[in-house]
Amino acid sequence: MQQRNEGNIQGIDVSRYQGKIDWLQVKADKREFVFIKATEGQTYTDPKFAANVKGALSAGLLVGTYHFLRATSAEVAKAEAAHYAKSLEAVGGVKALQLPPVMDYENNPGGISKAQINIVAKAFLTELERLTGVKPIIYTGNSFAGNFDTGLSGYDLWIARYSNTKVPDDQPAWKTWDIWQYSDSGKVPGITGSVDLNEFNGSLADLKKRYGKEQDMSNPFDGYRITSPFGMRKHPVSGVNKFHRGVDLVVSPADGPIYAFVAGEVMHAKMGVSGSGFGNYGIVVAIKDDKGYLHVYAHLSAAGVKVGQQVKRGQLIGKQGSTGISSGAHLHYEVRKACTPQYGYTTTEAGVVEPTQYLINYYGLKPNKEDKPVTVRDINLVSAWAEASWKEAQANGYFDGSRPGAPITREESAIVINRLRRNFLALIAGVNGDVKDLDERLQKIEAEG
Ligand SMILES: [Zn+2]
Known part of the structure; x- marks a missing residue:
């Protein structure tokens, strides 16, 4: 042999x-x-x-x-x-x-x-x-x-x-x-x-x-149980309604391995000190990706990497735990827009992004992916109508962003408003009225702002 x-x-x-x-x-x-x-x-x-x-x-x-x-x-x-x-x-x-x-x-x-x-x-x-x-x-x-x-x-x-x-x-x-x-x-x-x-x-x-089994990257959190989504929620420890800055994920066993969701440089790998941007986060491994976003893995029982180290996606970076303020063994994972000061910490939700969507977009940016021609309007380009409706909706507090899992998108708000618009047109037109004519007249008013 x-x-x-x-x-x-x-x-x-x-x-x-x-x-x-x-x-x-x-x-x-x-x-x-x-x-x-x-x-x-x-x-x-x-x-x-x-x-x-x-x-x-x-x-x-x-x-x-x-x-x-x-x-x-x-x-x-x-x-x-x-x-x-x-x-x-x-x-x-x-x-x-x-x-x-x-x-x-x-x-x-x-x-x-x-x-x-x-x-x-x-x-x-x-x-x-x-x-x-x-x-x-x-x-x-x-x-x-x-x-x-x-x-x-x-x-x-x-x-x-x-x-x-x-x-x-x-x-x-x-x-x-x-x-x-x-x-x-x-x-x-x-x-x-x-x-x-x-x-x-x-x-x-x-x-x-x-x-081994193939890793299915269509769900970045494959193998985890998502116990608390990003967005507004009642805090599990304090009971206060608060914005949740990341997602909570649970892997078994309680001290199970945590792998990096993205490659990058380790910026922090120890107990988070109060005032540092990681106070109450317990043992934190934070990794800066190639776009400058900081990936925060919190409440670990142990860090398995060192500051300055380059890690690959999928590399073991620590073990799950319940250090810091935590209602049990879980991984709190958040993505911050910046790494300084205070490791990109902000008091409001302005400094973080929705982690699931960030990873889907991030993985989607691999160079082997061909650019498909846009046949319908690119949803990332905001129409003037959607942008204006969204501003109005926010200003009037119609949407509080408390739907579990994700903030309301501009498109969703536009859909809701458009539906209301159709209903009111029908109401004004009455049983035998001409909705089409009213719609044309309303469009003229809208166009003039
Ligand atoms: Zn959390």
Whole structure:
């Protein structure tokens, strides 16, 4: 099989034997993925399973799990698959994780034949895929791999061979490895004692592409629950009616990873000091984008970046939390028009923009997008009529901007006013009157201002 490669990414696999793990340290050591022991046989669940999954996810690692197979018959193999699938529900199921489930089949306690080994393996794999909807990976050792026939070639191979000099041997079912466990005595910051080291055959992007789900950017907040929109609302803590300067988003778990919505330069990455523009915001990471807007990620439990650092869109920047004045773990995300003074803070809503629309526009400005000819009036160009109506509506306080989620647009106000206009024309014209004639006369008056 192939050698290790410098461009490949590194990961680990753990069980209760690693004890308590500091996952942020593991991630900082460039361990991008982890397989966590879930179950064994028909009844055993690793006591650290759920805690390890939660910790690894919250630090932003790509997470998978594995089941240690003991079965010697197809029937027991299926029962083991059911036990594994059931245990996965405790962490939200296989689909809540980034990496597929794994069959760890590495010894032959019952002394069964090669043919029977393949029957047991296939029974487990088929049943597990049926129950979880995800095609599993096979984990095995360099010598035990020789038992598997070409009927299993279609499964990805995670193979163990602890050597600095010898690559895993070619096998009947596989000539390449997808993941190589090359050491069982690794030292990784955040873990006491030894840990298994693994290498994936490719880059982080390759790993995500192979197993990951596509990010749907049509909704910038995919994966989040929006708990409070931008605009007027009753403040959840003070109870006072107040303008909400951003959106509140919730990701699970409570200290789940927060990724940058846009690329840019980190301007702030610590507890917000009173009077700085971030007082009561808790731990804030603020990132300046290429248009000079400041993206504020507030109430974090930890910042994962440093001031001056350039971050990419989608990069891990911290962990969700409830620092500052906050009614529970959530991300308050706001977009400010400026970065100075006071990090662009303004006492009124003048200094912020509606974040969802800002991101949609921002992402839409990618250069590969062709400019379509405008066939109807460009809604970003205000008609004189809409502009005048909007001014009047604002001046008279007809619209207070309290509709959840977004301010009223000029176009919406124009539509409402136009509807009223039609109704009044009909009223004046009476039952048998000529609305068309009245409309023409009114248009003349409007044109004259
Ligand atoms: Zn908020």
